[in-house]
Amino acid sequence: xSVPTQDLAIAPIADAxxxxxVALWQRCDLTRPWxxxxxxxxxxxxxxxxxxxxxxxxxAIVATVMVGHDGHRGWFYYLAVDPALQGRGFGRAMTQAAxxxxxxxxxxxxxxxVRAENDRVRAFYEALGxxxxxxxxxxxxxxxxxxxx
Numbered sequence: 843x844s845v846p847t848q849d850l851a852i853a854p855i856a857d858a859x860x861x862x863x864v865a866l867w868q869r870c871d872l873t874r875p876w877x878x879x880x881x882x883x884x885x886x887x888x889x890x891x892x893x894x895x896x897x898x899x900x901x902a903i904v905a906t907v908m909v910g911h912d913g914h915r916g917w918f919y920y921l922a923v924d925p926a927l928q929g930r931g932f933g934r935a936m937t938q939a940a941x942x943x944x945x946x947x948x949x950x951x952x953x954x955x956v957r958a959e960n961d962r963v964r965a966f967y968e969a970l971g972x973x974x975x976x977x978x979x980x981x982x983x984x985x986x987x988x989x990x991x
Contacts, residue, residue, distance in 0.1 A: 850905060850932050852939045855883065855894040862903045863896060870922040876990045882920070886910060891947075894920070895939050897932055905932040909940040916944035918954040937970055955979070 855863060864879045873879050886892040892910030896903050904927050908919040918940050923932045941952055954972070956963050964974075981989060 849930075850897040850899055850935050852895055852897045852905075852935065855887070855896050855906075859896055859903055863894065863906055866903060866906060866922050866924060867920055869925060872920055872922055874990070876987070879920075882908065893943060895936065895943065897923075897936055897939075899927065899932070905936045907936040907940045909943050911944060911947060911949045914949070914951075916940075916949040916952040918952060921954075933966060934970060937967075 860880060860883055863883065864873075867873050867879050883894055886894050886908050891912070892908065894906060894908045897905030899905075904924040905922060907921045910917050910919075918937070921933060921936055921940075923930075923936070944952055952972075954967070956967065968974075983989065
């Protein structure tokens with residue numbers, strides 16, 4: 843599946859893309875010490891319920907989104923656009939590609955998490971028609987670690 847849009851060619855990640863994708867996530871401040879981005883990519887690629895999509899502009903990886911579902915709801919993670927290329931519609935194109943990936947699999951609802959203080963990203967998703975839902979998020983590390991922020 844390769845989707846060209848807005849000077850952006852979107853396709854599933856390939857083995858050779860992993861280092862560039864991790865570097866992009868780091869430039870976009872999406873990585874956290876408690877999550878191994880390469881491990882997250884490997885896990886997403888293991889089964890049919892998730893994927894990592896990359897967007898190429900002039901041959902370079904400039905955008906990504908990790909998309910997956912639990913059979914009922916879809917989730918987005920690691921939506922990233924190279925900071926030097928933001929504002930060109932690449933984030934919108936990646937979101938639409940993730941939505942299309944879910945629709946093809948019969949998933950009717952997409953969800954994502956945004957840190958409460960990230961007003962810029964919250965505004966981005968609101969502009970795309972996403973709305974905030976009041977929920978309480980519970981979490982637990984199954985290896986006994988204390989909760990992370």
